[in-house]
Amino acid sequence: MLPLAISIGDPSGIGPELIVQAWAQRKALSLPPFYVLGDPALLAARARMLGIDAPLAETAPQGAVAAFGERLPVSVLENRLTDEPGIPSPVNAAGIIEAISKAVKDTMSAHAGAIVTAPIAKKPLYDAGFRFPGHTEFLGHLAEEITGVPALPVMMLAGPELRTVPVTVHQALREVPETLTSAIVVETGKIVAGDLKARFGIAAPRLAIAGLNPHAGEGGAMGQEDMDVIAPAIEMLRALGINAFGPLPADTMFHARARQGYDVALCMYHDQALIPVKTIAFDETINVTLGLPFIRTSPDHGTAFDIAGKAIARPDSLVAAIRLAGSLAKNAG
Numbered sequence: 318m319l320p321l322a323i324s325i326g327d328p329s330g331i332g333p334e335l336i337v338q339a340w341a342q343r344k345a346l347s348l349p350p351f352y353v354l355g356d357p358a359l360l361a362a363r364a365r366m367l368g369i370d371a372p373l374a375e376t377a378p379q380g381a382v383a384a385f386g387e388r389l390p391v392s393v394l395e396n397r398l399t400d401e402p403g404i405p406s407p408v409n410a411a412g413i414i415e416a417i418s419k420a421v422k423d424t425m426s427a428h429a430g431a432i433v434t435a436p437i438a439k440k441p442l443y444d445a446g447f448r449f450p451g452h453t454e455f456l457g458h459l460a461e462e463i464t465g466v467p468a469l470p471v472m473m474l475a476g477p478e479l480r481t482v483p484v485t486v487h488q489a490l491r492e493v494p495e496t497l498t499s500a501i502v503v504e505t506g507k508i509v510a511g512d513l514k515a516r517f518g519i520a521a522p523r524l525a526i527a528g529l530n531p532h533a534g535e536g537g538a539m540g541q542e543d544m545d546v547i548a549p550a551i552e553m554l555r556a557l558g559i560n561a562f563g564p565l566p567a568d569t570m571f572h573a574r575a576r577q578g579y580d581v582a583l584c585m586y587h588d589q590a591l592i593p594v595k596t597i598a599f600d601e602t603i604n605v606t607l608g609l610p611f612i613r614t615s616p617d618h619g620t621a622f623d624i625a626g627k628a629i630a631r632p633d634s635l636v637a638a639i640r641l642a643g644s645l646a647k648n649a650g
């Protein structure tokens with residue numbers, strides 16, 4: 318059995334304390350074994366803050382499964398992290414990026430079964446020169462660097478009642494119409510259909526495709542993209558044998574009855590996809606990256622600097638992400 322690799326995320330956010338909480342509940346929740354790519358001093362400080370007895374085991378990934386029952390395994394980063402809950406800083410960028418990169422290397426070299434990422438804040442990383450919008454795009458870059466094969470990483474938010482995929486992701490709203498092409502919708506749809514089949518065991522996934530404009534364009538009166546870009550993409554997906562349909566007016570496709578009609582909603586921009594799923598199940602939803610040669614999950618929430626270090630953050634979404642990574646890794650193995 319391979320352990321999961323958890324990257325520590327932003328040390329000033331809630332990630333480190335959630336990891337300690339998840340480890341403390343490992344037996345009660347039968348969690349798969351994991352290790353943290355992180356800083357032992359920081360994790361020890363969060364355990365003290367939480368009043369959790371969490372002895373650490375500094376170990377390579379190969380020692381993680383044996384240690385996990387009694388100690389929290391830590392693969393120690395070369396870069397140190399500051400211990401200032403709620404106060405993000407670009408000085409932590411090197412350690413945050415090192416953790417993600419090492420988690421990918423460990424997984425691609427079969428020392429870890431899958432990656433779970435604790436949240437990062439984008440701005441302090443950008444301030445330190447990081448050129449990727451978020452994990453999703455960075456993971457695509459790392460995959461391509463290791464395999465030499467171009468990757469299109471696809472973000473999927475998976476909750477108990479709804480899965481959504483933003484076709485355009487970390488982009489300013491005004492850039493969305495010009496970025497949205499039939500080719501991107503088709504490539505995303507292919508990856509989603511393929512991964513839902515191969516990884517999630519859905520034999521014939523149903524893809525509901527959202528329109529971009531109000532009322533999916535109202536026949537062109539409220540925008541052309543629905544007719545000129547999205548409808549042709551749906552035809553192409555259907556020609557490939559994928560059960561895709563739409564474009565659907567986005568305002569009426571997420572209510573409980575409508576959700577029964579599909580396995581995943583392809584949405585045209587970030588908030589169209591993330592608002593419904595986080596509204597329905599903020600604590601249980603997981604962010605999964607599709608289209609990569611490895612499995613990566615993450616909680617749906619961010620760094621929550623406003624509550625970091627206060628012992629009030631809920632570990633539910635991280636726990637769900639750990640569970641899903643464990644079960645996807647088991648299916649893949």
Ligand SMILES: NC(=O)C1=CN([C@@H]2O[C@H](COP(=O)(O)OP(=O)(O)OC[C@H]3O[C@@H](n4cnc5c(N)ncnc54)[C@H](O)[C@@H]3O)[C@@H](O)[C@H]2O)C=CC1
Nearest residue numbers: 435436437438439440615617618619620621623624630631
């Ligand atoms: N996977 C990732 O790395 C993600 C990173 N982010 C980043 O996080 C930063 C902060 O983003 P926000 O929009 O403020 O979203 P956020 O999810 O960090 O916080 C939104 C609200 O939810 C609360 N909250 C979040 N997680 C919680 C938890 N586990 N338990 C209890 N309350 C919780 C926070 O206290 C806050 O009031 C941004 O820089 C963003 O880029 C956001 C989403 C995902």
Ligand SMILES: NCC(=O)COP(=O)(O)O
Nearest residue numbers: 451452453454591604615
């Ligand atoms: N809102 C989702 C988000 O920002 C997560 O992005 P990523 O870091 O997983 O790419």
